Amino acid sequence: MLYALARPLLFALDAERAHELTLGLADAPLRFGLLRVARAPGAPVRAMGLEFPNAVGLAAGFDKNAAHVDALARLGFGFLEVGTVTPRPQPGNARPRLFRLPRAQALINRMGFNNAGVEAFLDNLQRASFRGVLGINIGKNADTPIERAADDYAACLERVYARASYVTVNVSSPNTKNLRDLQENRQLEALLARLAAQRDALSERHGRRVPLALKVAPDLDPKQVQGIADAVRRHGIDGVIATNTSLAREGVEGLAHADEAGGLSGAPIRERSTATLAAFAAALKGEAALIGVGGILSGEHAVEKLAAGASLVQLYTGLIYRGPDLVAECISACRERSRTASTASR
Template structure:
């Protein structure tokens, strides 16, 4: 059914289609019609961050910013669903239009700008969710009008609010759509921010009687020297994991498209090579006990396998789900399963 639904949705403005698609997904879930979109994958348990995931394929942050569709998304068969990015206070994001399809490239440009209803609304939604199936990650950020020198307070507020409810938490310092945010990836700023959050994480663990893993999400546009510096800081601070990567400001490979000039982050197939390159370099420089989540450009099972071959323990998709539909989830799980249980194999090169 998904190709028919996609044909209709692609006739609409991208952001309107986004909201309509989520509403339709909720209705299908409540009406028991989700199997029409395809059967969820067979279990493939993996243990990462001291958590047990039903399978290693997850949904990246950004699709469900407010955590309003958790149960329907989990019912598609994801091993984990990451909601957010959420900020302390509600904010509208950037002016519309702010999402653009580059269909022939299987890509999207967005400059949404952390549009969300605020962390209190997200907490209420999570508390109502039944959360059957996969694990839940919550992605946190700062408000647009919060200067970087005060960013830690925003991240701390969100961390404290979502800590009791999350299976893991991701610190987003890599979106290109909040002015200055990526400056928090600079070595000294990163050490100060993540050091502060690590201290809070340990205190919250003692208070709540459980340790919730904290991951850091990075940009694909870092130079090799910047990647090395980031890996050094995150290794020193012993973060629980790294998500590689967010969207890119590059337009390499899509320069001729009519939407290539639009400001924002590019996701989808053109991101695959660069995001996997960053993933591979991080794996070579981070301590082995820090797992990586590979995201960016996954539109097939082969892409998911390439991320695993580059060093990922888990993978996430988002834009691929828009273009391929829920069948992509099972395809990725099965491709990773075949790779894991192949009797003999050489290195799997990214495509």
């Protein structure tokens, strides 16, 4: 309700400035204990060997530096995914780099992994009191040659391991040159082999096996889906997050900003993301958990992802258009679905 009043003011600002302001404000009431958000009781979900209090998570990129986890946790999410974080700090692309397409309930972004680097990221987490399920999404620095990308992922995995509930290997951002090439057979094989071996070693050292998830693009053909699914299975990757933003422009043709370079998110990618999710569900046959993300703007859309094979869902663009009430709406819808599904299976 409050968000309906704030939205026109926020939408009058540059999109990235509005995001920074919202996160700043979200932290403020926490200090005074004033934030009141509609909380919905959720149905717990077990996936990737973890227990989630409900199925609805925050997608990566919303809190790239893990600087607002306590405030975001108060919105009722069952889990938070923070990052993408890279080994070293980097500024990302020049502004403006985030654009709203309100008539399509969409965003286009070419942020380019702007972040404060893994050490500052861990310092932020050190200050947070959040102890819920925390996904940490890792990537490579823009100036690391793509042939050395695995070194960056390995460096991040090593540093974040102790603090993560699960770690997401992001090979699907369209805004880091050649990153998506890491989804191709040979490169993915080498990357996952290295990270899986490193995870085994870290698991020994820390006495805790942290699940690994792979985040994929919605712009994959069936052969690519099969290749990625085979690699996921071969290396014991625990989850697939489908999907990141899209390079397609279907559904936004002719709108202001539609021709900006970057990844499209929100309503226009919903079907494409869900189709990708369903393709992974068919290829993986339950051998890895699926997290559905892309274009969820209502509880019904969240349920659509579950019906396509996801155990969990994540939100980003929907939060910009619908505000924090979307979280409770999705939690209730997912809970209702799990209730009817368990009644039907009795």
